[in-house]
Amino acid sequence: MSSSAYNLCCLSFSPILSLPLSPLLLFLPLSFPLSGGRGLKCVSPCSTILTITLPTPCSSSMVLTFSLSLCSSIMVRTVAVIGAGPSGLTSIKSCLDEGLEPTCFESSDDIGGLWKFKEVSEPNRASIYRSLTINISKEMMCFSDFPIPADYPNYMHHSRILQYFRLYAEHFKLLQHIHFQTSVRSVRQRPDFSHSGQWEVVTENREGQEERHMFDSVIVCSGHYSYPHLPLKDFSGIESFEGKYFHSWDYKGPEDLRGKRVVVIGIGNSGGDIAVESSRVAEQVYLSTRRGAWVIRVMSDNGLPVDMKYNTRFVHILFQLLPVNWLSWFGEKKLNAMYDHTMYALKPKHRLFSTIPVINDELPNKILTGGVMVKPNVQQIRGSSVVFEDGSVVDKVDVVVFATGYNYDFPFLPSGLLANSSHRLSLYRNVFPPGLARPSLAVVGFVCNLGAINPLAEMQARWATRVFKGLLTLPSEEAMLQDIKRDTSTLQNRFACLERHPLQVDHIPYLDSMAEELGVRPNLLGLLLREPGVGLRVLLGPCTPYQYRLRGPGQWDGARQAILTQWERVAQPFRTRMAAQPESRTRASCSLRLTLTLSGAVLLLTLYTRHSLSSLLSHPTGLLYKLYSPSETMWGWK
Numbered sequence: 001m002s003s004s005a006y007n008l009c010c011l012s013f014s015p016i017l018s019l020p021l022s023p024l025l026l027f028l029p030l031s032f033p034l035s036g037g038r039g040l041k042c043v044s045p046c047s048t049i050l051t052i053t054l055p056t057p058c059s060s061s062m063v064l065t066f067s068l069s070l071c072s073s074i075m076v077r078t079v080a081v082i083g084a085g086p087s088g089l090t091s092i093k094s095c096l097d098e099g100l101e102p103t104c105f106e107s108s109d110d111i112g113g114l115w116k117f118k119e120v121s122e123p124n125r126a127s128i129y130r131s132l133t134i135n136i137s138k139e140m141m142c143f144s145d146f147p148i149p150a151d152y153p154n155y156m157h158h159s160r161i162l163q164y165f166r167l168y169a170e171h172f173k174l175l176q177h178i179h180f181q182t183s184v185r186s187v188r189q190r191p192d193f194s195h196s197g198q199w200e201v202v203t204e205n206r207e208g209q210e211e212r213h214m215f216d217s218v219i220v221c222s223g224h225y226s227y228p229h230l231p232l233k234d235f236s237g238i239e240s241f242e243g244k245y246f247h248s249w250d251y252k253g254p255e256d257l258r259g260k261r262v263v264v265i266g267i268g269n270s271g272g273d274i275a276v277e278s279s280r281v282a283e284q285v286y287l288s289t290r291r292g293a294w295v296i297r298v299m300s301d302n303g304l305p306v307d308m309k310y311n312t313r314f315v316h317i318l319f320q321l322l323p324v325n326w327l328s329w330f331g332e333k334k335l336n337a338m339y340d341h342t343m344y345a346l347k348p349k350h351r352l353f354s355t356i357p358v359i360n361d362e363l364p365n366k367i368l369t370g371g372v373m374v375k376p377n378v379q380q381i382r383g384s385s386v387v388f389e390d391g392s393v394v395d396k397v398d399v400v401v402f403a404t405g406y407n408y409d410f411p412f413l414p415s416g417l418l419a420n421s422s423h424r425l426s427l428y429r430n431v432f433p434p435g436l437a438r439p440s441l442a443v444v445g446f447v448c449n450l451g452a453i454n455p456l457a458e459m460q461a462r463w464a465t466r467v468f469k470g471l472l473t474l475p476s477e478e479a480m481l482q483d484i485k486r487d488t489s490t491l492q493n494r495f496a497c498l499e500r501h502p503l504q505v506d507h508i509p510y511l512d513s514m515a516e517e518l519g520v521r522p523n524l525l526g527l528l529l530r531e532p533g534v535g536l537r538v539l540l541g542p543c544t545p546y547q548y549r550l551r552g553p554g555q556w557d558g559a560r561q562a563i564l565t566q567w568e569r570v571a572q573p574f575r576t577r578m579a580a581q582p583e584s585r586t587r588a589s590c591s592l593r594l595t596l597t598l599s600g601a602v603l604l605l606t607l608y609t610r611h612s613l614s615s616l617l618s619h620p621t622g623l624l625y626k627l628y629s630p631s632e633t634m635w636g637w638k
């Protein structure tokens with residue numbers, strides 16, 4: 001059924017929206033699709049009476065059932081969206097796409113969340129530094145139906161990505177749904193929640209006045225980098241420190257570090273960036289790490305964005321087929337060929353693919369040129385001296401920067417709603433709390449991965465809004481809890497130190513699993529057969545978000561073209577000077593064809609070692625399905 005048909009229903013049935021209806025009826029619109037909403041007619045705009053003229057003869061009881069099922073599937077209409085960062089913006093859009101009525105509350109005075117730079121960090125809100133550039137390339141970080149402008153750099157300054165979010169908000173007319181300078185203070189279930197699924201949301205506006213609102217659903221998009229993790233108790237003697245210390249959340253730029261001796265603690269992406277930047281003005285920078293890190297570059301061969309080269313379905317398939325340790329060994333070998341992690345004192349205890357690496361092109365350079373010295377974990381701080389676990393001491397330290405990451409919190413939610421399951425939050429697929437009588441609250445953007453958060457948040461929002469509408473149903477509470485448990489143990493095997501990084505997910509499997517339910521996962525075999533140009537790009541090329549707009553609900557007509565032109569948009573910002581053409585284009589396209597053919601051959605060969613050729617030939621579809629299923633089996637979602 002088209003979304004316009006649902007819009008019609010939404011407008012027409014406002015007075016009956018809290019009527020409890022049998023959940024069984026929710027299945028019916030799916031079982032009896034009414035193509036394009038044909039034959040649907042609302043007789044009375046404010047009553048429960050709905051006449052449906054079916055194209056084929058049917059019994060009157062069937063007509064009645066349809067009326068009820070339609071009513072139940074449109075029960076949820078008003079949605080409170082908390083936060084207007086990227087996750088909030090895409091959630092508002094998903095609500096609009098599904099014919100729901102979003103109202104977004106944003107505590108600050110602007111959209112963009114973390115990407116709205118402030119000269120002074122504001123409490124309970126994410127904060128970035130002046131020089132921050134994205135570390136995921138633009139084609140991988142955009143929303144699936146709105147490519148980032150072709151002339152924007154591939155790795156852009158934070159101000160540019162904020163500009164992109166403005167374009168997105170304007171294009172999809174999202175701003176009119178946002179109440180700025182309005183903080184959500186509490187979200188509570190209404191007394192009749194078990195059948196209405198409704199929430200009471202208390203907000204506070206800029207004048208400090210409280211307001212109560214009622215919503216059918218809530219999407220929480222408040223971000224998870226707002227509360228600095230400052231583990232002072234782990235740093236014995238910190239109270240005796242004679243210099244200045246602060247968290248990376250407070251770091252805006254290196255100006256105050258000029259001529260200083262600086263110790264940066266923690267080698268995440270913040271620690272790496274701050275160490276590099278401050279080393280340009282500081283007397284000396286020491287970067288302390290308790291575990292070490294694999295450091296990768298954003299720039300791959302030929303200067304192409306690394307994620308465009310490696311975040312592909314083909315690589316994902318290799319991950320299903322080959323031992324991860326072998327792939328890690330291969331990747332580590334490639335990285336060490338650029339800079340030996342042992343010699344550079346970076347080598348971590350974990351393998352390359354068992355946690356998110358540090359993405360920093362300049363750090364190895366700074367180590368090479370002595371501006372940054374890598375040190376082990378801090379053992380003790382004495383006055384102005386810092387003692388490291390290997391016994392070495394750095395004296396006359398002026399500044400310690402704790403780049404020690406973030407904690408998360410949802411102060412406005414009922415305590416216990418998102419109860420922990422071991423060290424992870426108890427959220428079904430990182431989105432739905434399993435214990436609710438009605439699935440009318442979702443958390444969006446609460447994940448991290450080696451890839452962009454935006455496409456994940458967008459997929460979560462698309463999924464959540466379909467669940468709110470009753471078009472998709474969640475399993476029982478028990479099944480969801482089992483799933484969270486299975487998922488946690490799978491991730492524990494997959495990632496090192498999940499306890500400290502509990503929000504990790506695997507990019508493509510996570511997207512695919514939700515896309516499968518939504519019916520928007522790309523049909524690879526169909527594409528390869530019908531449109532080999534698009535199919536090969538989906539299989540072998542970067543897993544750009546447009547792939548999830550090729551079909552199904554929310555299909556976007558521009559998706560094919562966006563996939564076909566993705567490398568064009570990568571190339572566009574480089575076209576700043578006409579340089580002499582290198583070799584003939586023919587040779588370049590021949591080598592591309594050769595690469596594609598060889599990749600296909602390698603894939604087939606790998607398959608052949610695992611499956612008999614006869615089964616491959618007799619059941620190509622089944623085999624391809626199997627190829628993609630391991631991710632689901634791995635996640636235990638099927």
Ligand SMILES: Cc1cc2nc3c(=O)[nH]c(=O)nc-3n(C[C@H](O)[C@H](O)[C@H](O)COP(=O)(O)OP(=O)(O)OC[C@H]3O[C@@H](n4cnc5c(N)ncnc54)[C@H](O)[C@@H]3O)c2cc1C
Nearest residue numbers: 083085086087107113114134135183184222223445452453
């Ligand atoms: C330093 C840094 C660099 C990063 N770089 C990248 C990158 O290059 N690529 C990438 O993909 N990701 C990056 N990330 C991850 C980043 O968090 C996401 O890209 C993205 O900002 C997440 O969006 P969000 O909307 O979920 O959260 P946020 O951007 O944090 O937005 C949350 C919004 O909710 C509002 N809010 C919170 N509580 C309330 C309340 N009670 N009432 C009303 N409003 C509220 C806040 O004011 C804020 O506007 C980076 C993170 C950090 C910390």
Ligand SMILES: NC(=O)c1ccc[n+]([C@@H]2O[C@H](COP(=O)([O-])OP(=O)(O)OC[C@H]3O[C@@H](n4cnc5c(N)ncnc54)[C@H](OP(=O)(O)O)[C@@H]3O)[C@@H](O)[C@H]2O)c1
Nearest residue numbers: 133134135231234266267268269270271291403404405500
């Ligand atoms: N350019 C960019 O796009 C950019 C820049 C900055 C940040 N980011 C993103 O922002 C998010 C947060 O990054 P982050 O670097 O701030 O945090 P992070 O990734 O959580 O890293 C925190 C670091 O601090 C260490 N640490 C934590 N507690 C410690 C303790 N008690 N003692 C010693 N070391 C301790 C951690 O070590 P362990 O690993 O051993 O726990 C880790 O090295 C990430 O998603 C990151 O990718 C992106």
